[in-house]
Amino acid sequence: MSILVNSETRLITQGITGEYGRMHTLACRDYGTNIVGGVTPGRGGEDVEGIPVYDTVSNAVKETGANATMIFVPAPFAADAVEEAAEAGIELIVCITEGIPALDEARMKRVVTAAGARMIGPNCPGVISPGDKCKVGIMPGFIHAPGNIGVVSRSGTLTYEAVWQLTELGLGQSTCVGIGGDPVIGTTHIDAISMFQQDHQTEAILLIGEIGGTAEEDASAFVKEHVTKPVVGFVAGRTAPPGKRMGHAGAIIAGGKGTAPEKMKAMRAAGIAVAESPAELGSTMAEALAARA
Amino acid sequence: MKLHEFQAKGRFAHVGLPVPKGIVCETAEAASAAFDELGGDLAVVKAQIHAGGRGKAGGVKLVKSAAEAAEVASALLGNPLVTKQNAPDGTIVRKVLVEEGLPIEKEYYVAITLDRQKEVPVLMASAEGGTEIEEVAEENPDAILKEVVDPVSGLADFRARRITYGLGVPKKLARPFAATLSALAKAFLSDDASLVEVNPLVTTTDGRVICLDGKMTIDDNALFRHKDLAELRDEDEEDPTEVRARKAGLSYVNLDGNVGCLVNGAGLAMATMDIIKLHGGEPANFLDVGGSASTEQVTTAFKIILEDPAVKGILVNIFGGIMRCDVVAQGVVDATKALGLEDPLVVRLHGTNMEEGRKILEGSGLKIIPADSMADAAQKIVEAVS
Numbered sequence: 001m002s003i004l005v006n007s008e009t010r011l012i013t014q015g016i017t018g019e020y021g022r023m024h025t026l027a028c029r030d031y032g033t034n035i036v037g038g039v040t041p042g043r044g045g046e047d048v049e050g051i052p053v054y055d056t057v058s059n060a061v062k063e064t065g066a067n068a069t070m071i072f073v074p075a076p077f078a079a080d081a082v083e084e085a086a087e088a089g090i091e092l093i094v095c096i097t098e099g100i101p102a103l104d105e106a107r108m109k110r111v112v113t114a115a116g117a118r119m120i121g122p123n124c125p126g127v128i129s130p131g132d133k134c135k136v137g138i139m140p141g142f143i144h145a146p147g148n149i150g151v152v153s154r155s156g157t158l159t160y161e162a163v164w165q166l167t168e169l170g171l172g173q174s175t176c177v178g179i180g181g182d183p184v185i186g187t188t189h190i191d192a193i194s195m196f197q198q199d200h201q202t203e204a205i206l207l208i209g210e211i212g213g214t215a216e217e218d219a220s221a222f223v224k225e226h227v228t229k230p231v232v233g234f235v236a237g238r239t240a241p242p243g244k245r246m247g248h249a250g251a252i253i254a255g256g257k258g259t260a261p262e263k264m265k266a267m268r269a270a271g272i273a274v275a276e277s278p279a280e281l282g283s284t285m286a287e288a289l290a291a292r293a
Numbered sequence: 294m295k296l297h298e299f300q301a302k303g304r305f306a307h308v309g310l311p312v313p314k315g316i317v318c319e320t321a322e323a324a325s326a327a328f329d330e331l332g333g334d335l336a337v338v339k340a341q342i343h344a345g346g347r348g349k350a351g352g353v354k355l356v357k358s359a360a361e362a363a364e365v366a367s368a369l370l371g372n373p374l375v376t377k378q379n380a381p382d383g384t385i386v387r388k389v390l391v392e393e394g395l396p397i398e399k400e401y402y403v404a405i406t407l408d409r410q411k412e413v414p415v416l417m418a419s420a421e422g423g424t425e426i427e428e429v430a431e432e433n434p435d436a437i438l439k440e441v442v443d444p445v446s447g448l449a450d451f452r453a454r455r456i457t458y459g460l461g462v463p464k465k466l467a468r469p470f471a472a473t474l475s476a477l478a479k480a481f482l483s484d485d486a487s488l489v490e491v492n493p494l495v496t497t498t499d500g501r502v503i504c505l506d507g508k509m510t511i512d513d514n515a516l517f518r519h520k521d522l523a524e525l526r527d528e529d530e531e532d533p534t535e536v537r538a539r540k541a542g543l544s545y546v547n548l549d550g551n552v553g554c555l556v557n558g559a560g561l562a563m564a565t566m567d568i569i570k571l572h573g574g575e576p577a578n579f580l581d582v583g584g585s586a587s588t589e590q591v592t593t594a595f596k597i598i599l600e601d602p603a604v605k606g607i608l609v610n611i612f613g614g615i616m617r618c619d620v621v622a623q624g625v626v627d628a629t630k631a632l633g634l635e636d637p638l639v640v641r642l643h644g645t646n647m648e649e650g651r652k653i654l655e656g657s658g659l660k661i662i663p664a665d666s667m668a669d670a671a672q673k674i675v676e677a678v679s
Contacts, residue, residue, distance in 0.1 A: 075514065076517055076518065099514045100514060101512050101514045102485075102512050102514065103414075103482065106407070106413050106414070107444050107445060138615055139614055140613065140614050140644050140645050153560070155558060155561065156558045156561075156614065157556075157557050157558030157560065157561040157612040157614060158558060158560035158561040158563075159560075160612045161561060161667065164612075164643065181559065181560070183407050208560070210560050213410075214409075215409075218410075236560050236561075236564040237566075238570070239548075239563075239576060240563055240579065276571070277567070277568055277571050278565075278568050278667055279668035279671075
């Protein structure tokens with residue numbers, strides 16, 4: 001098995017008639033994902049290359065049995081789209097949209113949690129399980145290969161870089177999850193790592209973090225306590241100037257944490273093999289696997 | 294987007310928060326007239342710049358006459374004010390706020406910001422107002438009280454009371470103090486702020502609670518629904534290059550090195566800076582062209598990078614997902630020709646349409662150094678600029 005998405009996934013796209021929604025829905029279908037429909041209010045009854053379009057998520061679920069959604073709705077309306085999906089009983093909500101107001105994110109997270117749904121993102125590349133030929137997101141499918149490495153990352157293109165290095169070394173992936181870099185996200189590093197630990201197909205985990213917040217420190221503590229599989233880590237941004245994106249009161253709440261050296265130290269203390277260079281993501285994983293064998 | 298103190302106080306007043314009477318002035322004459330208009334025998338002249346630490350830098354002064362107000366305003370206006378936060382260059386003061394003097398009894402600190410771990414806004418307060426919160430956090434973290442703010446309904450009354458009593462606010466002022474905390478939370482939510490800070494929030498000897506200072510940062514992602522707030526942006530306060538980059542849909546931060554970087558995606562852009570440093574070079578900038586840059590955007594990005602006189606070479610690192618490598622390659626070729634670029638240029642393209650992209654670079658007849666991987670690219674550009 002993989003995590004989150006597989007051959008059982010029945011996907012709809014919210015915002016399917018927009019330029020990106022359409023393009024990526026078709027790319028997901030080409031990859032092998034079971035796309036059962038799409039939603040754009042006011043466009044119900046139309047189709048996109050044979051994919052039926054509905055006015056509401058409830059209708060789409062009723063007609064197609066959809067259990068997952070991929071959201072391309074523009075930022076001003078995205079929180080509403082997420083809440084609509086959660087309310088309609090969708091189990092997995094992958095929100096690609098970037099630029100959603102932080103308070104909207106806080107509100108929609110609460111609705112998603114109350115509904116018992118799982119959200120990935122927002123502002124993320126999505127999820128892909130190459131062995132199940134299931135891609136729910138905007139990542140280029142061809143760089144992936146079926147295999148046993150679980151990848152979790154806050155970043156988009158840096159994840160592609162990591163995946164490509166793994167694939168080049170013959171290390172395929174069970175599932176790759178882009179959790180997004182926004183202040184409030186549906187699925188954290190810890191959530192994904194926990195799922196990978198329980199997943200039989202996943203043999204090792206690649207954790208890609210970046211500066212800011214304490215998500216990597218928290219994930220490291222979790223790994224130390226709960227994870228028996230090899231974990232390789234990387235933190236982007238050791239050369240970034242401090243304080244450029246964080247408001248200073250926010251830094252206080254985080255207890256002044258968030259620098260790359262601190263995160264790498266926390267990872268090492270948890271037994272995570274840390275890649276020093278972004279060019280060594282794949283090779284550090286290969287070494288970690290060899291050391292285990 | 295940061296607001297000036299006078300703008301933040303305008304927003305505070307909008308939700309009924311008590312702020313001192315004040316007048317914004319752009320000339321010494323206006324400051325003199327403002328003193329008279331306020332009518333007291335004491336006023337404060339405050340430089341309006343975004344950077345904090347104004348008081349210690351001499352940007353906030355008590356004055357006792359209209360003539361003194363004019364004198365202080367004239368010394369501040371048009372000159373750079375250098376504080377701990379904007380050193381070494383400082384910021385030119387273009388406006389001063391002349392405010393009534395108040396009989397202060399005690400100063401408190403209050404701020405609201407989004408707590409990433411709790412995933413809701415949190416209100417923080419301490420009885421050590423006036424001092425920098427970083428110092429309090431370091432020396433006496435228990436002195437900072439925290440309560441969560443509900444993202445829909447605001448600060449619950451019992452939470453406002455818990456903070457108020459926790460800070461030891463005198464009983465006769467407890468009600469207005471708690472009401473002020475609730476109103477600050479309301480301002481935070483209704484304006485989609487990412488930070489509201491009042492340092493100090495004061496009680497006066499005549500029994501009032503007043504926001505003596507005001508800082509506010511608005512969530513840029515929410516400006517689409519706050520057209521009135523968007524107009525408060527002061528571009529004089531921002532790095533002009535960063536402003537132009539933002540308008541072109543690029544995210545740019547200037548750094549001290551000599552290797553210009555053009556990358557897609559923030560994580561990969563940071564990793565590219567890291568690997569340049571690991572190979573002994575120094576990045577000149579962070580530049581994320583975003584997920585779907587056009588040929589024109591790539592040209593603008595090149596122009597922005599080259600405006601920095603320290604740049605001795607450029608590294609382009611693109612992993613195409615949404616972005617197509619052939620589009621980037623065409624942009625690189627067009628920009629190189631249009632700008633007559635002579636500095637070394639290393640290009641690493643991977644992902645969607647990478648073969649087409651590489652062909653465009655090879656066929657251009659330009660002196661572009663291709664690279665196969667991030668490490669290869671970093672090594673080549675560092676060698677080329679040294």
